[in-house]
Amino acid sequence: MTNPSSNLYTALRRAFPADLEHTAIETDSGLFYTWRDLESGTAMLANFLQSLDLPDGARIAVQVEKSVEALMLYLATLRAGYVFLPLNTAYQSAEMDYFIQDAEPAVVVCSAANFGWVSKLAFRAGTPWVFTLNDDRSGSLLERAAHWPDQHQVVVRQADDVAVIIYTSGTTGRSKGAMLTHGNMLSNALVLKDYWGWRSAAEGGDVLIHALPIFHVHGLFVAIHGALINGSKMIWCAKFDPRLVLRKMPEATVFMGVPTLYVRLLAEPGLTPALASHMRLFISGSAPLLMDTFEAWQQRTGHTILERYGMSETIMLTSNPYVGERRGGTVGLPLPGVSLRVVGGDGRMLAPGEIGDIQVKGPNVFAGYWRMPEKTAQEFTADGFFKTGDVGRQAADGYVTIVGRSKDLIISGGYNVYPAELESVINDLPGVAESAVVGVPHADFGEVGVAVVVPRAGVSLAPAAILARLKASVANYKVPKQCFVVTDLPRNTMGKVQKNVLRDRYGVTQGG
Numbered sequence: 092m093t094n095p096s097s098n099l100y101t102a103l104r105r106a107f108p109a110d111l112e113h114t115a116i117e118t119d120s121g122l123f124y125t126w127r128d129l130e131s132g133t134a135m136l137a138n139f140l141q142s143l144d145l146p147d148g149a150r151i152a153v154q155v156e157k158s159v160e161a162l163m164l165y166l167a168t169l170r171a172g173y174v175f176l177p178l179n180t181a182y183q184s185a186e187m188d189y190f191i192q193d194a195e196p197a198v199v200v201c202s203a204a205n206f207g208w209v210s211k212l213a214f215r216a217g218t219p220w221v222f223t224l225n226d227d228r229s230g231s232l233l234e235r236a237a238h239w240p241d242q243h244q245v246v247v248r249q250a251d252d253v254a255v256i257i258y259t260s261g262t263t264g265r266s267k268g269a270m271l272t273h274g275n276m277l278s279n280a281l282v283l284k285d286y287w288g289w290r291s292a293a294e295g296g297d298v299l300i301h302a303l304p305i306f307h308v309h310g311l312f313v314a315i316h317g318a319l320i321n322g323s324k325m326i327w328c329a330k331f332d333p334r335l336v337l338r339k340m341p342e343a344t345v346f347m348g349v350p351t352l353y354v355r356l357l358a359e360p361g362l363t364p365a366l367a368s369h370m371r372l373f374i375s376g377s378a379p380l381l382m383d384t385f386e387a388w389q390q391r392t393g394h395t396i397l398e399r400y401g402m403s404e405t406i407m408l409t410s411n412p413y414v415g416e417r418r419g420g421t422v423g424l425p426l427p428g429v430s431l432r433v434v435g436g437d438g439r440m441l442a443p444g445e446i447g448d449i450q451v452k453g454p455n456v457f458a459g460y461w462r463m464p465e466k467t468a469q470e471f472t473a474d475g476f477f478k479t480g481d482v483g484r485q486a487a488d489g490y491v492t493i494v495g496r497s498k499d500l501i502i503s504g505g506y507n508v509y510p511a512e513l514e515s516v517i518n519d520l521p522g523v524a525e526s527a528v529v530g531v532p533h534a535d536f537g538e539v540g541v542a543v544v545v546p547r548a549g550v551s552l553a554p555a556a557i558l559a560r561l562k563a564s565v566a567n568y569k570v571p572k573q574c575f576v577v578t579d580l581p582r583n584t585m586g587k588v589q590k591n592v593l594r595d596r597y598g599v600t601q602g603g
């Protein structure tokens with residue numbers, strides 16, 4: 092039997108306030124969008140997308156700067172029942188080429204500035220439609236959508252229909268597209284609405300400062316779904332600017348950020364308890380929040396940051412409670428509906444306090460990797476738990492602490508950087524024999540990459556030239572902040588590079 096309400100957009104729309112003339116989004120460039128604007132703008136875009144007569148399950152790949160229209164395009168894709176594929180604006184042509192070839196999108200949307208090279212990649216991969224969308228409300232997408240009606244019947248989608256594909260890099264081989272369903276996202280949004288105590292309009296409502304990028308889980312789902320499913324207004328910052336956030340705090344109640352955002356806000360002398368007194372909740376995630384930051388925030392604002400933990404494949408998994416102890420250094424308790432266990436190398440469930448691999452199960456866990464059934468099967472246990480690749484422990488009272496990762500991953504300013512990807516680019520450079528990239532502590536980004544490179548015999552390599560080559564081929568946040576050229580890499584008796592030795596050797600905390 093079909094159930095029209097399983098389309099995530101239907102659930103979000105139901106939460107819009109009765110009076111659609113209220114402001115839904117206020118931008119930092121002084122624009123005000125009402126709930127009616129969201130409803131009619133997404134209807135026009137959805138009608139336009141449907142007019143293209145795309146096949147069922149068509150992917151709409153989007154690499155554009157943050158704007159309310161970009162958000163509308165996401166919502167319109169849901170409405171029209173297609174699959175949204177957000178792409179980081181930092182991705183360069185080799186990265187984009189891979190995503191477009193792998194996902195085979197029916198539509199690609201990019202900024203006008205990138206149309207030349209993006210459209211070339213897209214047309215070559217067989218994409219029939221490429222439109223532009225700029226962050227100043229211009230571009231061919233809006234021009235075309237303007238001709239379509241502002242009424243639209245939401246397309247029926249089932250809970251297990253794919254709504255979004257989010258690409259995550261990997262420790263080995265190719266990037267994988269995690270397929271998230273309408274049901275994954277709705278179940279998670281509803282749990283978080285309750286768990287974080289989002290206030291109804293009758294209770295005074297909530298206002299979210301949205302200062303994150305909208306091409307990853309944190310900014311796109313946790314923040315946007317959170318506000319929309321509560322009918323709450325968003326104050327929309329095109330880019331994170333600590334002073335702007337401080338200016339907006341007296342008008343807001345909720346803020347979400349990766350730890351770097353908190354570190355940068357703490358560097359502002361204007362951050363005071365008085366300024367933060369209107370705020371109800373500060374949430375942190377995507378990367379470990381240092382105890383120093385947690386405590387400094389308490390001292391400076393009187394607020395205790397609520398830390399939570401999630402990932403692209405699962406959206407949110409655990410959270411410190413809204414009411415109850417927010418325990419610094421932990422990521423809190425498994426969310427309602429999420430089963431979490433810590434297992435040893437032999438697959439045995441560990442006792443409270445013991446350190447092992449974190450595995451999870453729940454309605455929020457994704458439907459698998461796009462066109463990678465074998466990789467998907469490898470990442471699940473026989474009894475259906477997803478292997479997160481994070482290493483941690485769970486206390487007897489349920490609080491989870493993440494102590495490391497079994498995956499070779501650097502998290503820099505909330506972005507994931509996979510050493511294997513960079514090592515393969517470096518190893519392909521002329522004159523390079525081998526390389527290793529390791530994560531070292533960084534005062535601003537939490538962690539950053541350092542490259543250690545061994546030249547071929549008789550070749551002399553300049554570290555700056557290696558970094559410049561990387562800068563030209565991968566997203567800027569992936570580029571190691573330092574590079575060392577050495578004669579050999581330390582190895583264990585099995586011949587494996589000892590990354591812990593490199594981290595100790597080159598891991599003097601780097602400034603921000």
Ligand code: MLC
Nearest residue numbers: 303307308309331351377401402503504505506536567568
């Ligand atoms: C920018 N740079 C980074 C970087 N961001 N380097 C390492 N790590 C990063 N995160 C580079 C820039 O390209 C620039 O290099 C130099 O560092 C200084 O840039 P900046 O001006 O200081 O950066 P800025 O534009 O201010 O961006 C910093 C930031 C941004 C922290 C605001 O990185 C950001 O928005 N991070 C949030 C990421 C996020 O949303 N993650 C959620 C993933 S979802 P150069 O060479 O050009 O000068 C997820 C699941 C979950 O993880 O649980 O939520």
Ligand code: AMP
Nearest residue numbers: 376377378379399400401402403493507
């Ligand atoms: P992504 O694949 O970009 O969604 O990143 C997910 C990864 O971010 C997780 O597997 C964790 O390693 C990490 N992560 C997310 N939230 C936290 C947190 N609060 N503390 C530590 N690591 C986190």
